[in-house]
Amino acid sequence: MGLLEVKGVGKRFGGLQALGNVNLSVQENSVHAIIGPNGAGKSTLLNCFVGKLIPDEGSVLFNGQSVLGRTPHEINQMGISRVFQTPEIFGDLDVMENMMIPCFAKRDGAFRMHAFEGVENEKELVEKAEQMLIDVNMIDKRHMNAASMSRGDKRRLEMAMCLVQDPKLLLLDEPTAGMARADTNNTIDLLKEINEKRDITMAIIEHDMHVVFSLAERITVLAQGTPLVEDTPENIKGHPKVQEAYLGEAH
Amino acid sequence: MLGLNKKDTRFLLIVIALTLLTPIILQPFPEGSSLAQFNAGYPDLMQRFAIFGIFAIGFNILFGLTGYLSFGHAAFLGVGSYTVVWMYKLLDYNVIWGLPLAIITSGLFALLIGFVSLRRSGIYFSILTLAFAQMSYNLAYSVLTPITNGETGLQVYTDDVQILMGANEPQSPHFFGIVMRENFWVADIGAWEFTFNNGYYFSAVIAILAFYLSLRIFRSPFGLMLRAIKTNQTRLNYTGLNARPYTLAAFVISGMYAGLAGGLLAAMDPLAGAERMQWTASGEVVLMTILGGLGTMMGPVLGAGFIKYFENIFSKINEQVLRQWFGFLPDGLEGAVVWVAEYFVGSGWHLTSGLLFMLVVIFLPGGLVEGGQKLAGLFKRGKSDEDIDDPEHQPKQSPHVAE
Numbered sequence A: 001m002g003l004l005e006v007k008g009v010g011k012r013f014g015g016l017q018a019l020g021n022v023n024l025s026v027q028e029n030s031v032h033a034i035i036g037p038n039g040a041g042k043s044t045l046l047n048c049f050v051g052k053l054i055p056d057e058g059s060v061l062f063n064g065q066s067v068l069g070r071t072p073h074e075i076n077q078m079g080i081s082r083v084f085q086t087p088e089i090f091g092d093l094d095v096m097e098n099m100m101i102p103c104f105a106k107r108d109g110a111f112r113m114h115a116f117e118g119v120e121n122e123k124e125l126v127e128k129a130e131q132m133l134i135d136v137n138m139i140d141k142r143h144m145n146a147a148s149m150s151r152g153d154k155r156r157l158e159m160a161m162c163l164v165q166d167p168k169l170l171l172l173d174e175p176t177a178g179m180a181r182a183d184t185n186n187t188i189d190l191l192k193e194i195n196e197k198r199d200i201t202m203a204i205i206e207h208d209m210h211v212v213f214s215l216a217e218r219i220t221v222l223a224q225g226t227p228l229v230e231d232t233p234e235n236i237k238g239h240p241k242v243q244e245a246y247l248g249e250a251h
Numbered sequence B: 001m002l003g004l005n006k007k008d009t010r011f012l013l014i015v016i017a018l019t020l021l022t023p024i025i026l027q028p029f030p031e032g033s034s035l036a037q038f039n040a041g042y043p044d045l046m047q048r049f050a051i052f053g054i055f056a057i058g059f060n061i062l063f064g065l066t067g068y069l070s071f072g073h074a075a076f077l078g079v080g081s082y083t084v085v086w087m088y089k090l091l092d093y094n095v096i097w098g099l100p101l102a103i104i105t106s107g108l109f110a111l112l113i114g115f116v117s118l119r120r121s122g123i124y125f126s127i128l129t130l131a132f133a134q135m136s137y138n139l140a141y142s143v144l145t146p147i148t149n150g151e152t153g154l155q156v157y158t159d160d161v162q163i164l165m166g167a168n169e170p171q172s173p174h175f176f177g178i179v180m181r182e183n184f185w186v187a188d189i190g191a192w193e194f195t196f197n198n199g200y201y202f203s204a205v206i207a208i209l210a211f212y213l214s215l216r217i218f219r220s221p222f223g224l225m226l227r228a229i230k231t232n233q234t235r236l237n238y239t240g241l242n243a244r245p246y247t248l249a250a251f252v253i254s255g256m257y258a259g260l261a262g263g264l265l266a267a268m269d270p271l272a273g274a275e276r277m278q279w280t281a282s283g284e285v286v287l288m289t290i291l292g293g294l295g296t297m298m299g300p301v302l303g304a305g306f307i308k309y310f311e312n313i314f315s316k317i318n319e320q321v322l323r324q325w326f327g328f329l330p331d332g333l334e335g336a337v338v339w340v341a342e343y344f345v346g347s348g349w350h351l352t353s354g355l356l357f358m359l360v361v362i363f364l365p366g367g368l369v370e371g372g373q374k375l376a377g378l379f380k381r382g383k384s385d386e387d388i389d390d391p392e393h394q395p396k397q398s399p400h401v402a403e
């Protein structure tokens, strides 16, 4: 049984069938890519995993427990972190403060009233956050205001904020969108390293085939809300249906 | 020191020094000079600076940090006042009973109102708090008359029980015999007169404590979460944090600050009336916070001082004073100028406060604190670029609700 088990998930928006009968299994410690043309329902599917949307039918099990009906913060506390298609960070805060928040959330849970301790005095967490910033090459930007950074840096920060929580499952929605080639390659290396060193399972939505084929162990191709095929990268490359539905169009 | 880093400690020490020296600083003009009317160093006004400073500091914890704009905080001010006066009536005039209880009752009241209002955010939250406060105001005038004494206002009568009242105890609010309305020293130095009042110093010490607590909250993980709520609730949720208990805690804390301020008002003058809960009073603290600098440490205090000072000065000015000022003008012109100016003084002072508020919001979106920083920047230029106005004390300006 996979870390994430999706069975018969369907979701309608008014008359539009965004998802229909989606079955998916993400194995522990693997990198699983979900690809598909624009509007295929990839983000919608991800939203069903994290509590943003509740599917009309089907089930989503994480670690054997259903996530349906739970709020996003409860699902995060179960061990799922998420990177958004447009980076969601704390724009008014600086990079280090952005990093400290997930550290506190991981240690203290959904709420703790620690009104008289100083943030600076939490040595252990500060160290952890700094180490993470070093890992993602952002330590020199620690005092920078998060909103003033480039799109690529925001993304990287968001990823670092997710990783510092040591999630069991990391969901990434187009993590390299808007990044320069060099940044993209760095990100691929970073994700590979994370997957190997930290035992983090990843489900990744991606348009960039270079990223998909360098990272993924399994690929699910989604078209019009339903999985077309699920296979290894080698087999997906040569699959006629995929060529037609997605790759052909992208090239 | 005291759990603060070096910069914050220095900052706190400066605030303490300024607060303790207020009776001197606010009395720059010699008695009897024509400028003496601009002095602010008399007890009644200084007490209000300290008390409304506390109110605004607390309000800033909610509005400045989380961005949740409450229009109902005057309700807690009122609850605090009523609590303290009741303690006078039941026990005795020592404020030691009433003040802690005022914090507790207003805290409980804030828990109730906050719990319901925080089910919504943005404008709906503001309207809910406003509705609650207006309800409290109306109840205080009607159904709750046995508790609030309705329109007359709550006060102490000679036939009140006052079970703890001693034989030689002062017949007005005091703190273990230190009578609030008495001055412990009136210093006549040359043409100047400085008044050192018990009530002011009592409020000032509490205000310093309140400021210190809020400084600690600003620097704490809890404060960080509150700022995160203002910036991006989506990210906060997906980071595993539940915003609701944080906002509720901030709401209750700010309600307790308001209750303490209300209690102190009754400690200076043993009266409590429903008008203290009116929406205009809630609006005033919003103005103070924005005017001074939303989300900054000093801003709310400056804003409170600014509004209370000008309220006092402008409402004192009358036609005679204006005629004296503009006497140098030719007669016809003098009449016209005085006629126009009259609308802005006396009870028309609200017109002036409105204009001042508009000017500040338009030209200094960061409030008086930003103005101060700009001034400091002007003086510093050319000297050295060593950072004097440490940015950490004035968190980055963010687009706020009033923009």
Ligand SMILES: Nc1ncnc2c1ncn2[C@@H]1O[C@H](COP(=O)(O)OP(=O)(O)OP(=O)(O)O)[C@@H](O)[C@H]1O
Residues within 6 Å of the ligand: A013, A016, A018, A036, A037, A038, A039, A040, A041, A042, A043, A044, A045, A085
């Ligand atoms: N909240 C919503 N309300 C209504 N329709 C929606 C909503 N979210 C998504 N949709 C629709 O559902 C379909 C799938 O959208 P989704 O965002 O999941 O696609 P996607 O595969 O992520 O596309 P992209 O590659 O552009 O990100 C689209 O037709 C979209 O317009």
Ligand SMILES: [Mg+2]
Residues within 6 Å of the ligand: A042, A043, A044, A085, A173
């Ligand atoms: Mg998408």
